[in-house]
Amino acid sequence: MKYNYESTRNKKIKCLASEAVAKGIALDGGLFVRNDMDSLKIDLKDLVGKSYLYMGKKILSLMLDDYTTDEIDELVEKAYDSKFSNDEITPIKKVGDDFVLELFHGPTSAFKDIALSILPHLLKKSLEKNNIKEEILILTATSGDTGKAALEGFKDVPGIKILVIYPNKGVSKIQEKQMRSQEGENTYVYAIGGNFDDAQSQVKKIFTDNDTKEELLKRNVRLSSANSINIGRLVPQMVYYFYSYMKLVSLNEISLGEKINFTVPTGNFGDILAGYYAKLLGLPINKLICASNENNVLCDFLKTGVYDKNRDFYKTISPSMDILISSNLERLLYHISGNDNAYVNSLMKELKENGKYEISENMKKSIGEIFQGGYSTDEETEEEIRKIYEKYSYVLDPHTGVAFNVMEKNREKGCKNVVLATASPYKFSKSVYNSIFKDEETKDVDEFQIMEDLHEKTKVEIPKNLKNLKNKKDIHTGVIDKDKIKDTFKVIL
Numbered sequence: 169m170k171y172n173y174e175s176t177r178n179k180k181i182k183c184l185a186s187e188a189v190a191k192g193i194a195l196d197g198g199l200f201v202r203n204d205m206d207s208l209k210i211d212l213k214d215l216v217g218k219s220y221l222y223m224g225k226k227i228l229s230l231m232l233d234d235y236t237t238d239e240i241d242e243l244v245e246k247a248y249d250s251k252f253s254n255d256e257i258t259p260i261k262k263v264g265d266d267f268v269l270e271l272f273h274g275p276t277s278a279f280k281d282i283a284l285s286i287l288p289h290l291l292k293k294s295l296e297k298n299n300i301k302e303e304i305l306i307l308t309a310t311s312g313d314t315g316k317a318a319l320e321g322f323k324d325v326p327g328i329k330i331l332v333i334y335p336n337k338g339v340s341k342i343q344e345k346q347m348r349s350q351e352g353e354n355t356y357v358y359a360i361g362g363n364f365d366d367a368q369s370q371v372k373k374i375f376t377d378n379d380t381k382e383e384l385l386k387r388n389v390r391l392s393s394a395n396s397i398n399i400g401r402l403v404p405q406m407v408y409y410f411y412s413y414m415k416l417v418s419l420n421e422i423s424l425g426e427k428i429n430f431t432v433p434t435g436n437f438g439d440i441l442a443g444y445y446a447k448l449l450g451l452p453i454n455k456l457i458c459a460s461n462e463n464n465v466l467c468d469f470l471k472t473g474v475y476d477k478n479r480d481f482y483k484t485i486s487p488s489m490d491i492l493i494s495s496n497l498e499r500l501l502y503h504i505s506g507n508d509n510a511y512v513n514s515l516m517k518e519l520k521e522n523g524k525y526e527i528s529e530n531m532k533k534s535i536g537e538i539f540q541g542g543y544s545t546d547e548e549t550e551e552e553i554r555k556i557y558e559k560y561s562y563v564l565d566p567h568t569g570v571a572f573n574v575m576e577k578n579r580e581k582g583c584k585n586v587v588l589a590t591a592s593p594y595k596f597s598k599s600v601y602n603s604i605f606k607d608e609e610t611k612d613v614d615e616f617q618i619m620e621d622l623h624e625k626t627k628v629e630i631p632k633n634l635k636n637l638k639n640k641k642d643i644h645t646g647v648i649d650k651d652k653i654k655d656t657f658k659v660i661l
């Protein structure tokens with residue numbers, strides 16, 4: 169067995185893939201990364217015409233190599249079953265000359281379902297493999313979608329509790345209702361004052377807090393994370409890059425080996441990093457286009473090499489991307505710098521102390537060869553949603569609207585485009601409705617009514633889980649101060 173995962177910040181902190189899944193984050197605050205990515209390759213020819221499950225098994229076995237292939241096969245089959253409303257799991261649609269990769273057919277209608285349908289299985293198996301007997305507490309900060317997808321994935325899993333924290337007023341009405349109505353004996357949900365970055369930094373603090381460590385030890389509880397800082401979230405997301413590419417090959421839209429662009433609506437840099445990992449394994453990707461909303465810290469970083477979070481925070485119509493600290497960028501820095509943990513550690517120190525860092529000219533150049541950035545304002549996104557609906561009768565959610573707009577701004581002649589669609593438009597019914605039917609007054613109309621109206625007009629089917637939501641009881645209504653998370657946390661223990 170190989171100890172081929174290590175902390176981005178310290179080469180000496182090494183572990184197995186399954187241990188990295190169980191830990192979530194390294195004790196020094198670094199993120200677990202595979203340290204031999206250069207030596208991994210996947211046989212593309214073998215994937216042509218294969219199913220999502222086939223590709224999932226291949227890729228997960230390769231990346232999470234201390235799970236046996238039998239174990240991975242079993243977990244993949246458990247995760248990607250009839251919970252998904254589409255047999256293909258992630259179908260691809262042609263919209264004009266471009267392609268939309270629909271990632272929202274899972275149980276909560278967000279792309280987070282893809283990873284969070286399998287993470288609980290990977291984690292349970294890891295506990296078994298590593299003979300871990302403690303109770304597990306999953307601690308998760310959410311900008312809206314992770315929370316619900318994680319709650320659904322972990323609900324009533326024996327030996328595991330889950331606590332989700334979301335920014336009060338920072339999520340859509342539907343997202344809030346999804347979380348508040350969560351069932352399951354082991355689920356805890358709280359709103360906090362502040363935004364997603366506050367929630368995320370509080371959660372990260374708890375992971376490295378000594379006080380908490382003692383408390384946990386005493387109670388025989390172990391913390392883990394369902395955020396995309398967990399490598400068990402990222403690896404399953406690599407699969408749909410391969411799947412969509414192979415689908416385009418099967419449809420004769422591209423030839424095997426032809427390079428294409430992927431445009432990814434980005435927040436925490438997890439989804440797009442999975443695309444980078446797919447490229448490292450040999451998927452022919454020309455550019456990964458990082459699409460932001462007005463919180464365009466990543467877009468600036470890609471242009472200037474300076475990451476600077478000292479700026480205004482905007483609440484936009486794409487709330488899952490209202491983020492100024494993109495955690496997974498740390499992983500990219502590690503790989504691009506040639507596994508230079510000390511360098512990553514120094515940058516992260518600067519980020520912590522000054523809210524800002526600058527990378528070397530060389531690094532900037534290497535990143536620029538693969539990544540490109542762009543952003544879309546709310547106004548542009550609304551216009552994009554309306555235009556695409558009018559031209560093609562296709563309904564984009566606001567996050568996908570951002571990506572579509574950025575893709576159009578970055579078109580390259582002769583290069584096919586795949587845009588990742590990260591949420592069902594019905595999760596953000598009001599913004600979508602107002603974008604398409606601008607002249608109608610919806611100010612006082614209930615969000616669930618708007619959902620029905622949107623369906624009435626566009627004829628796009630409402631996902632079952634969202635349709636039924638209206639009649640669900642609110643179970644979790646607590647709001648806590650962002651500095652009191654630790655206390656709440658003790659109560660749950």
Ligand SMILES: *Cc1c(COP(=O)(O)O)cnc(C)c1O
Pocket residue numbers: 278279280313314396433434435436437438439440488489567590591
């Ligand atoms: C989480 C999320 C994103 C951003 O994904 P990252 O992996 O955090 O970059 C984009 N769109 C939607 C709808 C999301 O829920």
